[in-house]
Amino acid sequence: MKVKLNTVAARDALPVRRDPYWQRIEKGCYVGYRRMSTATPGTWLARYYDDAAGKNRWTTLGALDHLPANERFDAAQRAAREWFDHLGKGGSDENCTVRGACERYVEHLRHESGEAKAAEASARFRRYVYDERLAGFDIKKLTAAHLKDWRRKLAAKPVASKDGGKRADSTLNRDMASFRAALNLALADGLVTSSHAWEQALRPISGADGRRDTYLDPDQRRRLVDAAQPALQSFLKALCALPLRPGALAQLNVADFNARLGTLRVGADKAGADRRIPLPAATVGFLAEAARDKLPQAPLFVDANGRRWDKDSWKWPIKAAVSGAGLPDSVTAYTLRHSVITDLVSRHGLDLTTVAVLAGTSVEMIAKHYAHLQQDYARNALAQLVL
Structure with missing residues (x-):
């Protein structure tokens, strides 16, 4: 039976039922109207025949009762056409807020x-x-x-x-x-x-x-550690010795540190994948001290209350240490990561691929921000080619 939904009178004359009534607006495309009670305004739908799948796809458009009754069909037709266009571009028929x-x-x-x-x-x-x-x-x-x-x-x-x-x-x-x-x-x-x-x-x-604009040399880093409260010193010392994000360092547990092998496993990090960092003897020494008398799943670094450090708990103690050390106000926990990476590239000539692995980031990111620091090494290497 051919149905007209475009007038209020035509819709009001339809018998109440669970199944929607459908009006064709173009080949394979329909606007639907479901009226399950005379006391409710009814619900609008759209239906589309998917030739490739060989089945109908449909969606609910809502009651549209924020509009006058005589405007609802036009609004439903516009919404249906938008949905048909969405499907035509390869969109999903899943509704999602x-x-x-x-x-x-x-x-x-x-x-x-x-x-x-x-x-x-x-x-x-x-x-x-x-x-x-x-x-x-x-x-x-x-x-x-x-x-x-x-x-x-x-x-x-x-x-x-x-x-x-x-x-x-x-x-x-x-x-x-x-x-x-x-x-x-x-x-x-x-x-x-x-x-x-x-x-x-x-x-x-x-x-x-602008975090990478502030650099602390080794002497400034030592002053910062010395000016920090005792519970913070170990955390800062690790940031000065390893090119880690502060959040990744804070997430380390005692079990992530292997004193016998001299390695540190970094798992909870922005990069996602686990990695193991080889440690020099001096770093193994102070990490062993941080791990002393702690259970394997305990945080490797804790604040004065014995809780794991996070960005909210370290922010103000670091600000106090920065002030006490007479360093620029722009210094943050992340400044230490930037300073360590800078030294690995510019002072120690470590290749960018190895730096990226240690830092837990991409070679592209390291190259973008630190490759310019290798210019002196490049100049010296080119000088060796001169006949």
Whole structure:
């Protein structure tokens, strides 16, 4: 039976039933209307015949009861055509909200990069995405305007720290990165067929990360360690001896250190894969001291309260040590990683591939930031070629 859904009178005349009524809008494409009670406004649907799969695919468009009754068919038809277009571009027929896309990304990280990275992303989403109105949007309905508004609000939020200061550009970049990655995964999975909404709106601020601009020479590093509170000294000393991210160092357990073999296993890190670092005798000595009388699964480094260090617990003690040592205010825990990598490349001439392995990053990243430090070595090598 041919059905007309485009007028209120025609819809009101339809008998109540569970199965939807369908009106064809083009070959293989239909708008549907389900009316299960005279007391409810009814629900709109879209149906598409997939020739390749040999079956119908359909989705719910909602009641559309925020619109006058005489405008609902046109709105349903527009929404259906958008969905048909999405499918035509290879999109999935799975419906997914922005929050759902973020949760999918957390699960992806859990399987690909481990629990630590998944927990970090999940915490950012809880703080900055899940309580926002856009979290409930169908990801296909997300627009650049929505994301620009979200970005403005995030930039205006004070940082969650003791002083509640202005959010730095580098902090904003890090807070946006997980969200952008979640949306890109949704694109890869066909939940959305274009990155137009976030391509510009969530573009990172270039040149925002100034952490690599501050370098401490070995004498300055010793002064920083000496100025630190006793519980922090061991942690800082390790950062001065190893090219590790502070977070990765903080995640080490006693079992990760093998004094007999002189190695350190680094597992919980941004790079994801485990790696083992060969240690010189002096480093083995002070790590053995840090591990003394601790169980294998205990943190290798702990704060004054016996808890594992994290970015919130080390921030202010390091600031106090920086002040006590008379060093620039720009010095952070990450400054020590940068300084150690700088010395490995410029003072000790270690090749970039080995530095990348030790630091747990890509050769491309090391080359981007540190290759220029090898110019003197290159100049000396070229000088040996002169006849």
